[in-house]
Amino acid sequence: MRRLRGVAASLLVAVAVSGCGLVSSSGTFHDATLPGGERPLDDAGLVVTSKSFTEGVLLGKITATYLAAAGADVTDLTGAPGSASSRQAQLNGDADILWEYTGTGWVNYHGQTETISDPTELWQRVHDIELQENDLVWLPPANFNDTYAFAASAETAQRLGVSTLSDVARLPESERTFCVDDEFYSRADGFVPMLEAYDMPLGAPNGVPSQNVTRMDAGVVYTSTARSAPCNFGMVYTTDGRVKNLDLTVLEDDRDFFLPYSGTVVVRREIIEQYPQIADLMAVISQRLTDELMQELNGRVDIDGEDPADVAYDWLRSEQLVE
Known part of the structure; x- marks a missing residue:
């Protein structure tokens, strides 16, 4: 249902991740710097992964580009085949950062059947379960709901x-x-x-x-x-x-039937404790992402045939977040 156009670039990172067989299908993003040359993550080594559908790859490319611009040494494992491989890589400690959806966490990962229509309440419930059971920190969600x-x-x-x-x-x-x-x-x-x-x-x-x-x-x-x-x-x-x-x-779901699927950055607890500045950096991104913006960015890949890495970099530049 969701397509990903392959990323053509000069360097491909093919990394097999132990325990889950994760191999990067793209592995490239644009070099950039933060305005003013700030490098709050200068000593960080981070592995960014994503699922293989368009929106997941775009979010991964935005994250990889932005955190690398902040000084991190980023390994790009975006475009992992299937949701299970990227999730398992993070659970194994072989990937550090992944965009997820609150509805996915609630239903698919934890088998919950209760429909929680309030997006903030659902995020909090998923946040608490994931922190307790998996040492994963679900940062505050973005302003888009892919439901x-x-x-x-x-x-x-x-x-x-x-x-x-x-x-x-x-x-x-x-x-x-x-x-x-x-x-x-x-x-x-x-x-x-x-x-x-x-x-x-x-x-x-x-x-x-x-x-x-x-x-x-x-x-x-x-x-x-x-x-x-x-x-x-x-x-x-x-x-x-x-x-x-x-x-x-x-059409508005005015009786709140559909479960929210708020996009959320998920970081391994060990990583966020070592580099708490990741939360502030990703909040800058999350606050800007809306349904309308994601429609536009997804359309540039799926309809116009643009490279996800290019779309991510262009958007970050248009927001004056990188240069």
Whole structure:
């Protein structure tokens, strides 16, 4: 569902990490310095890893570039295949810094089923479990939430007068048409329970007729939603670059059904205690990252075909964070 264009650069770091077989698929980032030449991490050696989908790689490249600009000797292991390998590398102590998502930590890593709609509360719960059980420090989250949502074309949203999922529930049945992928359709926290939460159960009277739901590949959902055919509403990820590129209107989850997936920097406890300045440096980054910005940056890679390392460096320069 999420694609990563390979990074072409002069030096590839191929590092096999003991215990998990992690190998860098990119390993390069741009040289830069902090404004004024400050080097608060001058004696630090850090290993930055990431998952292999576009957003994960971008966040990893931003982190590697910025911390190296701050003076750290950074080993770039971004683009690790699958989420398990980067996570395991950090648990093993073979990687130091990784961007994660609060929903992923809560559900996937700790098997929790309680839906906590408040993003701050969810972050705190995950933070406490991870610190106690894994000696991992989840720094305060960024201002973006890469969660599930439903969207419509801007024209359709205006025609139907909808801005929330509750608005969809008030539409005539004939207008309640949805495109979803198989994975989301079958999730315990996915499509069917979402319809129930909004009082329009699948196949029930005054709900959503089964024939109003089209299951398709996740990538096709975006273009089908943009065309409003065969559906008015499609499942999307809130920070996906196609949301902006296709001029989709994301509907508000006004009953807080979907779990927050706030992007968060995770650092090994040993590292953050040795270099506490990492927290302040990454806070500068996290505070700037919004849903709209991530849509733009992701789109530059997935749609425009730009190199993630270039996009990361360009953004840092545009924010005057590096030079």
